[in-house]
Amino acid sequence: MSLSDKDKAAVKALWAKAEGKSSEIGAEALGRMLVSYPQTKTYFSHWGDLRPQSAKVKKHGATVMAALGKAVKGIDDLTGTLSALSELHAFKLRVDPANFKILGHNIILVLAMFFPADFTPDVHVSVEKFLQNVAWALSEKYR
Amino acid sequence: MVEWTEQERSIITSIFSNLDYEDVGPKALSRCLIVYPWTQRYFASFGNLYNADAIKTNPNIQAHGTRVLHGLDRAVKNMDNIKSTYAELSVLHSEKLHVDPDNFKLLADCLTIVIAAKMGSGFTPEMQATFQKFLAVVVSALGRQYH
Numbered sequence: 001m002s003l004s005d006k007d008k009a010a011v012k013a014l015w016a017k018a019e020g021k022s023s024e025i026g027a028e029a030l031g032r033m034l035v036s037y038p039q040t041k042t043y044f045s046h047w048g049d050l051r052p053q054s055a056k057v058k059k060h061g062a063t064v065m066a067a068l069g070k071a072v073k074g075i076d077d078l079t080g081t082l083s084a085l086s087e088l089h090a091f092k093l094r095v096d097p098a099n100f101k102i103l104g105h106n107i108i109l110v111l112a113m114f115f116p117a118d119f120t121p122d123v124h125v126s127v128e129k130f131l132q133n134v135a136w137a138l139s140e141k142y143r
Numbered sequence: 144m145v146e147w148t149e150q151e152r153s154i155i156t157s158i159f160s161n162l163d164y165e166d167v168g169p170k171a172l173s174r175c176l177i178v179y180p181w182t183q184r185y186f187a188s189f190g191n192l193y194n195a196d197a198i199k200t201n202p203n204i205q206a207h208g209t210r211v212l213h214g215l216d217r218a219v220k221n222m223d224n225i226k227s228t229y230a231e232l233s234v235l236h237s238e239k240l241h242v243d244p245d246n247f248k249l250l251a252d253c254l255t256i257v258i259a260a261k262m263g264s265g266f267t268p269e270m271q272a273t274f275q276k277f278l279a280v281v282v283s284a285l286g287r288q289y290h
Contacts, residue, residue, distance in 0.1 A: 035268040036275050052268050105252060109259045109271070116260040121177035122195050124256070128178060 001129050008075050010126035014118060015072045018111065025114060026065025027058040029106040037102050043095060071134050078137040090141040097142065100135035107131065145280050147222055154273040159219050167261065168212030169205040171254040173198045179249045185242055218281050226284045233288035244286035251278040
């Protein structure tokens with residue numbers, strides 16, 4: 001399900017609006033993922049405190065969201081833009097790609113929470129497709 | 144058998160007793176039909192589903208969204224017995240409506256997102272986890288009688 005021009009425009013517009021709250025959104029999404037999908041905690045067992053308000057969770061959420069911001073800027077070539085991150089996830093982190101969908105769901109939920117008027121069903125489709133394409137690009141180097 | 148803590152039970156009761164069914168139901172169903180357009184296959188007789196605006200204003204979709212949301216009330220009242228509560232509905236969805244059970248999860252996700260959008264930060268991570276657990280049990284029960 002590749003991205004149409006309409007999808008790309010919708011994603012860019014929403015991200016421009018969300019830019020100021022990027023760290024907060026990322027932290028909230030990651031925190032919620034760890035609470036609602038406890039199996040995802042297995043990747044962060046070395047952190048100790050995995051509650052949503054912990055410093056490490058907040059910082060990492062911000063990091064993830066910043067990377068997504070870069071993906072938005074490179075939306076015309078996600079495979080290229082995310083190549084290094086794909087290698088990281090494939091060879092070092094070895095995150096099961098099924099988890100990309102789980103985090104994606106939480107990002108979408110938080111976007112809906114923060115921007116209820118802007119996150120219309122049409123924007124929702126485009127963002128979900130975008131996150132699916134990001135997940136695909138992130139999985140590129142796995143095998 | 145699904146175990147529910149006292150906190151989980153009170154979260155579910157609280158969400159549903161503060162729910163505006165006529166608003167959330169239609170929003171959740173129409174979002175599902177727009178975000179996952181293949182789900183429109185089950186609503187061919189509902190009239191104009193040509194674009195997002197048509198779907199959002201379609202009176203059949205609005206009525207059905209409210210109806211489906213009220214369908215969850217029985218699960219809220221029978222949290223310790225959701226599996227048998229929905230046995231008949233599961234047979235209906237399988238034998239009469241022929242709905243692919245993967246779709247139940249799609250609607251459940253849309254419902255969660257609509258409620259999150261409405262409640263904002265009032266929809267805490269714990270409430271999200273509990274609500275998603277509840278919906279997962281419902282989804283499982285609805286798929287149970289398929290063969």
